[in-house]
Amino acid sequence: MNTTHRTIVSRRARPAKEPLSQEVIVKQAFLLLREEGISGLTMRKVAKTLDTGASSLYVYVKDLQELSSYVLDYALASVKLPDSDSEEWKNNLFAALISYQQVLYKDPGVAELALTTMPLGPHSLALSEYLLKQLAASGMQAASAAWGLxxxxxxxxxSAFEHVSWAKNEKRSFTLMKEAYLSADASQFPFIHSHKNELFSGDASNNERFLWGMEVILQGILKQDQ
Structure with missing residues (x-):
């Protein structure tokens, strides 16, 4: 007779799982996106980390596309929107867009999601509302503000997706591309040769090219609106 004492652990002694909800699913999906990138955002992986079956998730989200939209909106909660002041509309506009950029920089998966997914939720609406308010404060017409947004x-x-892509795993490819442009035959590619230094110029530490692009877009909208 085996007299070895065994400790039997009741399932009731386990910590209770947090009740499943859309909020819980979206938060867990975001954590997976942060840890594994876009490849981590699957219904199966989300369900596994929540210790449930994938079919249970469909009670709260229609499909992966809808879940991705909610995850993107969840990430946008970190965007900082300055106190609105109509006299400083341009500074407010750029500050909000830079904050949005930094949110995308922080988690590479979010940058890819932003390029392929339409966000659903209050944070994306708040960002669009804020940006439209600043554009409207410039006096531009509604259509110009909407299209300019x-x-x-x-x-x-x-630009954020490009940044995180190079930083993540494309440095070698970028180096090869840069070398090809810098060594381009002047007789065959005269304009590339004459602009080779400018093609890769711009101080990345202070967002020089990014800010230049925003200024060009904004001034183009304002000019077109006249």
Whole structure:
């Protein structure tokens, strides 16, 4: 007879799981995105970390696309919107866009998500509302503000995605591309040769090229609106 004493642990002794909800699912999906990048954002992985089946998630989100939209909005909660002042509309506009850029820089997966997903939720609405308010304070027409909003957001998301892509795993490819441009045959590619230094210029530490792009877009909108 085996007299070895065994400790039986009741399932009731386990810590209770947090009740499943859309908020819990979105938060966990965001954490996976932060840890693993865009590849971590799958219904199966989210369900596994929540100790449930993927089918349980569909009670709260329609599909992965909808979940991705909510995750992006969750990330946008970190965007800082300065106190609004109509006399400082341009400074406010740029400060909000730079804050948005920094949120995308912080988590590379979020930058990719922003380029491929339409956000759903209060934080994305708050960002758009704020930016539209600043553009409207310039006196531009509603259509110009609405269309200009798209251009400015696209500038931020595309530049952020490029930044995190190079930083993540494309440094070698960037180096090869730069070498190819810098060594381009002057007789065959005269304009590339004459502009080779300017093509890779701009102080990245102070967002020189990024800010230049925002200024060009903004001034173009204002000019077109006249």
């Amino acid at each position: 798209d251009l400015l957001l696209m500038h931020v998301t595309s």
